Amino acid sequence: MLREATSCERTENALRKYQNHNIDATSREGPGSSQIQDMETSALPSHNWRTAADPRVAAHQFSQDLFLRNKDLEPLRLRVDIRQDKQTQDQALVHFYSTDHVQWARQLYCRLEGDPATGEGVNRHMMSTVMFKLISGFHINSDSTITRIFEGESDHLIPSVSADLIDNRLFTIAGRMIGHSFLHSGPSFPGLSPAVLHVLFGGSLETAPITLEDCPDLDIRSVVQALRGDADIEDSEYVHYLCLYANLPLPNVTNRKWLAEKLLFHAVIDKTKFQIDQLRKGLQDTGIWPLLIHRSDVIPILFPGESDAQLTPQMILDQIVWPESLTIIFDQFYTPDDDDSGVADTDRVSGYLKTFIKNATPADLKSLTRFWTGWELPSTEMKVEVVNALLPTAYTCFEKLRLPRHYNSYRTFDIDLRACISSSYSGFGCT
Template identity: 50%
Template sequence: MEKLKSGFHIHFANCSVTRLFEGEPSHLVPSASHFLVESDLFLMAGRMMGHSFLHGGPCLSGLSPAIVHVLLGGTPETCTVTLEDCPDLDIRDTIRLLEGESNLSEKDKVEIQDLAFAWDLPPLTEGNRKWLFEKLLIHAVIGRVIRQIKQLRRGLKETPIWTMLTQRPDTVDLFLPTEEAGIICPQVLLQRIKWPQADDDDDDCPVDTKCRVSGYLREFITTVTPAELQSLVKFWTGWEVLPSSLSVEVGAGRYITASTCYETLRIPCHYKDYAAFQSDMLVSISTCHTGFGLV
């Protein structure tokens, strides 16, 4: 699921990374590349999204509300499209020229005319400025990727998730959450951690050492950025979905490791100060996208 947002290392059109979705956070739209449609990659993406949700896995967050509206059967004319939904910055800047009522230079008019003619729309006049702005924006966000959206819908229909989405519209926000909804709260994470107990039998790691190292982890959780906290959870469990309970073990060892199957974080007891712990922890969680947490 992470690859759906960050991209696959598939060399299409001389690109080192092939992205299925482009744009700003909370405004992601399908890529307009026809190579991806011809390869049925959006069909694959729909299947991935459906099966991941059904098995309790992570969801694809941050899709544009306009894309979600059309994906679930709405029409482009009834969706709310904003300039932030347009992933192509050059096209966005050209369409932005039509916003408001400021006077346009001859250069601006030429850029708008060229874009309108390229998409089979009429030229700019004094009376159709607002209408042309809306038409250009809808085509930039929806019209160019309508095949991608249909293919994504086909993939979802191949999983039982489509029945749930159509019969229970209230589940859409759970299946396609906003970018903000995917942010992990430090307080919630701390409440789900099973900390080392004082009566654990471990001659190599005294109780005061366990308390000190556990305190370092608590401070790390409450002070890092949301992105780093998400990486910690992914390093800890294998994905960014919080389980009902997580475990921490403090004992002999050299590196910080994670047993993702058992949702257990193992921290060596040799740390004497927070700076060293923080440095090693940041290095460890940076491996969450490439392995199972072993440095």
């Protein structure tokens, strides 16, 4: 209803004439994982990414060189049928990233089966969906429950302690998702605990900066707080159970504060070591590990704090290319009156959009940007056109937002735009 397929479809069709053997991640691949590691260490990127002053420039140079090195490999192809239920769609994403021996730094073609849209906008939409699911959870169980790979509060997320997720290598899959999105300049993974990041990138377990907020289990938090204080809990059966489970001595007057920190360490680090190892393996599989090891200033780009990942109105307003006049899409609909009224309509509707952005919540801004460009990241040129139309539409391949000229009330504009941007998680051509 709200998005439209664009001329990107014609471009991709032309490319297909020269790429008749496109493969997906389950097809035969180039170098295996051991060969990929050899490539990482023996043929480092030719760009001067090690000394680039800006870490974002260093990340871009490193990624582009990996793509250049793999330019002769057949593209990866990711297909998701949006006509299927959420469980089937999420299983398709997980299956795509579960395949071993894949060279991830190569051209990617994404396809939403059941939707006519194609092109770079679909790729951005898919990358955004993958990262959104990784943060919010996947529908991969038959009982329709949501499987959360990470748990906890904002800026203190740690890997889930579920043994089933470890057995099914979901954290390796998560690492591949994060690294793959990074390679394509996609969304990052915000809010991971600094203690987990410390261990993930080689810090010693003993010096991990653990805080009480890193523990997602509120019962364990209460025990730690009690042990740190003066409450009489030496005879608590639950405290005894936690100590025995963590192979620690029972509490007494002299060891309780030491025991509090040991229980916290066990809950946050000891119980997630295997998950962190898998997450590191997944990142290494994507080929970006040398960059992260040699340029630690890139790590906050890949794993920003929640507040650093939030969009602000000014971040979007600074990137918008505003229209100066009405855009006439079809000449047969042009009338001389458009010359006079078009400028006024353009100014009025552009003003409505500015008002919407300035008053929007961070969640609204993410939805707007995703509808506009395909993912939640503002581009360097977010174009606006005011046209003869019924509802707002987005041409994600060209990062262009088209707004109808007929709005004379901000309230009506606000209602319609909110309805439109809420559709972006359903696909492009879907209602």
